[in-house]
Amino acid sequence: AKSGGRRGERFFTSEMEAQLESRRALEADLRKAIHSEEFELHYQPLYDMAERRICGFEALLRWNHPTRGRIAPMEFIPLAEEVGLIVEIGRWVLRRACLDAATWPDGIKVAVNVSAIQFTSGDLMDDVSKALALSQLSPGRLEIEITESVLMENRDEVLPILHALRQRGIRISMDDFGTGYSSLSYLSSFPFDKIKIDKSFVNDIVDNKEAFAIMRAIILLGDALGMRVTVEGVESEQQHDLLAQEACDEIQGYHISSPRPAFDVPQLLARSRPT
Ligand code: C2E
Numbered sequence: 001a002k003s004g005g006r007r008g009e010r011f012f013t014s015e016m017e018a019q020l021e022s023r024r025a026l027e028a029d030l031r032k033a034i035h036s037e038e039f040e041l042h043y044q045p046l047y048d049m050a051e052r053r054i055c056g057f058e059a060l061l062r063w064n065h066p067t068r069g070r071i072a073p074m075e076f077i078p079l080a081e082e083v084g085l086i087v088e089i090g091r092w093v094l095r096r097a098c099l100d101a102a103t104w105p106d107g108i109k110v111a112v113n114v115s116a117i118q119f120t121s122g123d124l125m126d127d128v129s130k131a132l133a134l135s136q137l138s139p140g141r142l143e144i145e146i147t148e149s150v151l152m153e154n155r156d157e158v159l160p161i162l163h164a165l166r167q168r169g170i171r172i173s174m175d176d177f178g179t180g181y182s183s184l185s186y187l188s189s190f191p192f193d194k195i196k197i198d199k200s201f202v203n204d205i206v207d208n209k210e211a212f213a214i215m216r217a218i219i220l221l222g223d224a225l226g227m228r229v230t231v232e233g234v235e236s237e238q239q240h241d242l243l244a245q246e247a248c249d250e251i252q253g254y255h256i257s258s259p260r261p262a263f264d265v266p267q268l269l270a271r272s273r274p275t
């Protein structure tokens with residue numbers, strides 16, 4: 001049993017080494033990616049239910065790796081966060097998103113995802129100010145999306161920055177609402193402008209009464225607290241129609257459009273004008 005254990009250990013170790021090696025390689029590539037212009041923002045429409053047209057876009061980061069092709073954010077953002085590169089990448093995202101949004105019609109907003117580390121080890125306020133100054137984008141057209149974990153882990157550092165951002169007229173959204181285990185308590189500790197209900201809640205609303213009841217209750221909660229309510233991950237006409245009868249302000253999802261390159265934004269806007 002002893003030798004077997006040792007063999008298992010050795011096997012485990014070499015597998016770990018391989019994993020570490022590929023991580024190191026990815027990290028090295030990630031360090032070069034910004035300057036090699038391998039990052040790209042895609043934009044997914046936020047659709048205003050009352051106006052029946054697109055009112056903004058969420059910026060979603062894409063990495064066009066020279067040999068591995070396009071890498072999804074879930075594969076490199078956690079690593080970028082761990083090694084601190086997310087501060088520099090996030091700065092690039094803010095600048096690119098504001099520059100792009102400044103070319104869109106007035107009133108069309110841009111939403112940018114921000115990681116906890118950008119609050120705690122970077123100077124987010126300074127990054128935002130510089131992006132706005134460079135692009136001449138009005139602060140009211142910028143939304144910052146944060147997840148509950150951002151608040152949970154660093155509340156004392158994060159709250160003052162959120163207040164400062166809001167003071168400048170920038171809007172704050174709570175992303176992936178409902179997935180954390182203490183979402184509700186955060187709603188009263190900070191006045192969010194918007195909650196984005198996580199896509200896991202929309203999946204069954206058409207076929208499952210209970211799922212719909214939960215969705216409905218979350219929408220009513222956000223509405224009662226005076227926040228705009230966005231439902232993410234809307235993929236079908238039936239889901240759209242159900243939500244149209246609720247106090248849901250915006251939807252986002254493949255039903256309206258998948259995330260598209262910046263180049264496609266004018267066409268998406270033209271298509272969404274109510275007739
Ligand atoms: P998120 O902020 O919740 O973004 C929404 C994700 O859902 C996007 O995945 C989007 O492509 C996907 N999605 C949109 N509509 C639908 C739909 O109808 N059905 C389904 N199943 N999925 C849909 P994506 O682009 O892969 O991004 C994943 C996550 O990576 C984002 O989740 C966000 O947390 C993070 N992320 C993306 N860009 C950035 C960034 O610039 N900075 C930071 N810190 N995080 C980012």
Ligand code: CA
Nearest residue numbers: 058113145175
């Ligand atoms: Ca988001």
Ligand code: CA
Nearest residue numbers: 175176196232
């Ligand atoms: Ca989300």
Ligand code: CA
Nearest residue numbers: 223227228249
């Ligand atoms: Ca509302």
